[in-house]
Amino acid sequence: MLKVITSKDNNKIKHASSLKERKYREEYQEFLIEGYKMLEMAAEAGCIKEIFTLKEIEGIKQEIPQYLVDPSLIKKISNSVSPEGVVAICNMVHRKSKKMNKVVYLDKVNDPGNVGTIMRTAYAFNYDAIIFSKGSCDPYNEKAISGSRGSIFFLPILHGDLEEFKEDKDVIVSALNEKAVDIKEVKLPKSFILVVGNEANGVSQEIIKQATITTKISIDNIDSLNVAVAAGILMDHLR
Amino acid sequence: MLKVITSKDNNKIKHASSLKERKYREEYQEFLIEGYKMLEMAAEAGCIKEIFTLKEIEGIKQEIPQYLVDPSLIKKISNSVSPEGVVAICNMVHRKSKKMNKVVYLDKVNDPGNVGTIMRTAYAFNYDAIIFSKGSCDPYNEKAISGSRGSIFFLPILHGDLEEFKEDKDVIVSALNEKAVDIKEVKLPKSFILVVGNEANGVSQEIIKQATITTKISIDNIDSLNVAVAAGILMDHLR
Incomplete structure (x- = not known):
């Protein structure tokens, strides 16, 4: 027409x-x-x-x-x-995810480029869904869509608090504290939510409290990796 | 003053x-x-x-x-x-690298955000240097500097053709061809240059020819990962 x-x-x-x-x-x-x-x-x-x-x-x-x-x-x-x-x-298609065994949760990740890149990686690594916390960047922001390289059309996109989704899943939180074990030592759980945090502040304390596994990527020289890179490395280990 | x-x-x-x-x-x-x-x-x-x-x-x-x-x-x-x-x-400080055992080479990577992020990861993973091919983004571009989170001040930054640097090092090229082995199968060489390629075209054919190891990250659903994420996952395996 x-x-x-x-x-x-x-x-x-x-x-x-x-x-x-x-x-x-x-x-x-x-x-x-x-x-x-x-x-x-x-x-x-x-x-x-x-x-x-x-x-x-x-x-x-x-x-x-x-x-x-x-x-x-x-x-x-x-x-x-x-x-x-x-x-x-x-x-917007509210795609239901058939299973929710391997999910990434964005805790106030707010750069659209990072958000798009994480969607792209999650889709490439066969993640079942991506969940956006309140305060995360809109996945439908033009830069996020572009960075997702079309993953946004196929990867189930959900919104909400961690509590709504966690059920009996492991909650794997990426955070630098004394409990954190190297991601290389983490055994792949059957069903989990991987949480990555805000660019400046990391994962919030309320969510760290809910972690069943706290993990980190060992690095030197500098405080942190870019969140999309960190999410990529973590998802690479957890698949 | x-x-x-x-x-x-x-x-x-x-x-x-x-x-x-x-x-x-x-x-x-x-x-x-x-x-x-x-x-x-x-x-x-x-x-x-x-x-x-x-x-x-x-x-x-x-x-x-x-x-x-x-x-x-x-x-x-x-x-x-x-x-x-x-x-x-x-x-600009032309920092000489004391050793050159673990180096990343950017083959026409041209997004400053990606370049900055790769510098940040290379520094975090104790890479000895980063080399920029002709046609790569300027590491001193303001977005690259900002993405590097200060790594640019400490990580030795070099420019030139692969030939000038390879000596007897392994050349590990990230490319999707029939020779490519999964990065998980690659044994860490004593001394190597890891090459990642342009956002749209990947690593150029002239460089693929010089590879002693061709590797890939296994993915589904989509053609490729973001180059900074791919570089991050490769460097995580090669350290």
């Missing part, structure tokens, strides 16, 4: 543009993606609502509206300095 | 501002740092040339000039949207 939009005051353009803000993404349960590669993955995931494009895109389901727009309108709804020529609105 | 600068046309301000560009950093062998934490680490490394600050900073050697400036001048020489109130010029 191909239509043309020419005015920046068109309601669909205004709506798309509003999705740059988290509050509107949450209100409408929609988010923006950009570029051909992302569009392909979103199509595979079946979550595209509508497309704004400089030229008609082949291989997209008939029932998904495509709106032909000019570069100034793409610029209005894009977050890029030099947009690729296609922006789409996607529906 | 405390002086006051009030004019944005002052030569010292103009010079500092020029160091935002790579060509001037290379010409003068100087780079900019920002913020109190970075300043502290640079002082420890002994590479501060001069400081521009909103207020006099204690604990800095007498012979290092401190220039009192106002916020508009800080803004002119800073790369931050909201600068912390101190910017310094540092001298």
